[in-house]
Amino acid sequence: MYTEKVMDHFTNPRNVGEISDANGVGEVGNAKCGDIMRIYLKVEDDIIKDVKFKTFGCGAAIATSSMVTELVMGKTLDEALEISNQAVAEALGGLPPAKMHCSNLAADALHEAIKDYIEKKGK
Amino acid sequence: MYTEKVMDHFTNPRNVGEISDANGVGEVGNAKCGDIMRIYLKVEDDIIKDVKFKTFGCGAAIATSSMVTELVMGKTLDEALEISNQAVAEALGGLPPAKMHCSNLAADALHEAIKDYIEKKGK
């Protein structure tokens, strides 16, 4: 069902947890699908210095959350904004078709977190 | 499917053949069912001295033909007329339900043969 990479990220998820002094937090997902993803960012000089996640969801939701944190760690915000859900799925070697629309929202959560950071900064 | 008695009469039919100087011959059956039975009688003093049959038909048709000849050999015509298809089936230990209406006509053929004898005699 899942690729080896998905199972690796599912069983050993990277960057799980919260950042107490996060300056950007994003959450997406809905209860219908059974997936809720929250991303915490610590941004300094437009660079993602730290990122963590908390996810309620299936194997794909956890693996995509983990993967997206690995992909953006140390990246600039512009680079991070270019990462799509599709790209996350590809980095995992693909997801089952049924999981593509619903449990593959980690990039959206990341974008929400960046938006949150930008909004907070603007104030 | 068939009782042992049916199989016995089917594999070793009694009184197969024709009687060249028969004084009563009866035939019943129809092609739809695939059964045609012909009974030959040699009657003397209202007693069945000899009886033979020829049958085109299934196992039940052959066995009932054989059985009816055994049942009437040496009987008076009145006694013979009392033998029904049902009685023949019973003498064989029963027949499968599907065979009761169609392949169990040997007594009818016998009665036709007796009728033929009586008609011929009457002339």
Next chain:
Amino acid sequence: MKRIYFDHSATTPVDNEVAALMMEYMTEKFGNPSSIHSFGREVKKSVDEARQQLASLLNANSNEIFFTSGGTEADNLALKGLAFANRKKGNHIITTCIEHHAILHTCDYLEKNGFTVTYLPVDENAMVRLEDVKKAITDKTILISVMFANNEVGTIQPIKEIGQLAREKGIYFHTDAVQAVGNYPIDVKEYNIDLLTLSAHKFHGPKGIGALYIRRGVRIDAVQHGGGQERSLRAGTENVPGIVGLGKAAEIAQQDMTKKIARISTLRDKLIKGLMEKVPDIKLNGHPTQRMPGSVNFSFLYVEGESLLLNLDLKGIAASSGSACTSGSLDPSHVLLAMGLTHEVAHGSLRLTLGRGNTEEDVEYCLTVLPEIVGRLRSMSPLSASSKMSDSNPCSICKH
């Protein structure tokens, strides 16, 4: 690695004795029972014997048993066959919100073909209320279909009482007893059952074979057309190995059933008690006492079922879940929603169904690994006792 099978509601291993018998009917006694030669006659006899074995399990007569390709086909045959045969008497059917899709989707089909279907709600234990059945009856009602035991939460319905009510009102009563037959005692006469669905693979018989019990005198239309097999009610060359396998499985099921039920119930209760003690924030789904001997179903708040399932699988335990992710659909289990669970809680459900082969050690092993898994998943979850866990959740089926 240790492999523990806790998914007996999904399917069960075929009993060795059953499988050995089936082998014989594949390679040696391979005739077609419609053939009149010796190869055919020998298997026809065996088919008749299997019919008798199964009838005996249900306290039915062997001429009331009709073999089908499984539970789904038997459900289709029961509902469509009875509905179309009684079209002139009425067009109303009563069933429940928590039936298997084999019933619900057949009802969809019947609704598109001139019938009206009432889907009864259930209480928080997934129990149908006799009162609701009574109220739903109209003078157009021809059939009531209520499952014997639910496949997700194990709740056993008041079949005898519903059957009696139906009998009094002159309405036919069908029960989908796929989960119960072979695992729980059933007496079709005592329970006033007119039609009953069963499936062999749920009680250590083979997949691809089931049966419909039809009480003598109840007339239904055939659904699958062709040769005159099964007294013209179900055409198609008989699946002889499947049929003799089903017969043998029925015979084995009947042996010491009470003992087997007692043993499995003890394991079930140990697992339930252990989990309640070791894991906070969990909710037992299904009736506390009126439940199938092997059935355990919990909602683990704040976590999602599929990830529970996968983690258990990595530890060698096979289980099942009512989460949408498991089924590939958008909504979680219609059964859990009908019981009033929120989507989030329903998504966190885990079904562990015990069977004949399970041991105390299996239960203990599960009690070691499962709490740890739940803890780990909760530590990654954004949800907790303090976060809001609510959504509106009308039963997606009852919206009909």
Next chain:
Amino acid sequence: MKRIYFDHSATTPVDNEVAALMMEYMTEKFGNPSSIHSFGREVKKSVDEARQQLASLLNANSNEIFFTSGGTEADNLALKGLAFANRKKGNHIITTCIEHHAILHTCDYLEKNGFTVTYLPVDENAMVRLEDVKKAITDKTILISVMFANNEVGTIQPIKEIGQLAREKGIYFHTDAVQAVGNYPIDVKEYNIDLLTLSAHKFHGPKGIGALYIRRGVRIDAVQHGGGQERSLRAGTENVPGIVGLGKAAEIAQQDMTKKIARISTLRDKLIKGLMEKVPDIKLNGHPTQRMPGSVNFSFLYVEGESLLLNLDLKGIAASSGSACTSGSLDPSHVLLAMGLTHEVAHGSLRLTLGRGNTEEDVEYCLTVLPEIVGRLRSMSPLSASSKMSDSNPCSICKH
């Protein structure tokens, strides 16, 4: 006693390799392919492999294969599924007088539900005429269903030509290839086939499993409702042992098929020639050359089929007959009547169908005992060359 099986059109023994594989999927790899744990995943993979093995036998794609419980179910699904899905396009179906009852009785059902069916006649060799197909087409025609090879007399129809005609006219084409698949080469693409029915037990696979090939792009309605199995076209827990057995049987059938056909055809021709030489007043039924490799069917004038059959059975030879007595019906084989045989001649028919396990010795033994049996039965028959053998015989099906 010697036992010779000459009834391969009725059913065949399961190949030992196939049966051994099935055993494994009953007791060890017993999971439900819908389950996401390891027990489920391992069998899902095997089901996919079996689909590929079967697709390869037909030159189809594996996603064009839908497993059913047998040939009868696949015939029902093909005809009903296609008819109801295309109701808006038209309501006319064309088939033949010599189809299996799985097709004919499904057509009866469709006629009662708003469809019109034309039953094509056949010539004296049981061959459908392309001209007749052409003439039967109307602007309401949505489906043509013609069997690949007849189960009673073995005649192989001009499937490729009918398929091409249907394709040109934009009409769907189904063929019931239950007798042919696994025993005769079929290429669904070359033959322009849209839907094809097959059944495992006719080519050394298990009973209770079959499949419908549906060309990609052809849409049909489901007939059996329930879970989402077989991409929602055929609900019900997959018969995994049956499916892997069917896959394996397909793989084995494909190996050296040409050689096997040549060997069996040689035995068949030896039997035909031997009987013609040894028994007077017999008539070969079916096409002299366009016939299935193992198919022998004779009418023995003046005798009845069941009594031939029983006598052969007593000598250890299993055969079959088109006589009414064999089937428990009133009329003899509708196929033989459609070919123009009189009732009496049809009643005297005997079918001997050869298969993989038969040998020269089997044929020789049959050539020793059968002439003797015919002679003995003829000596008891009131019919003979001099007696009239005639009755009117319109095809009882074409009277529709």
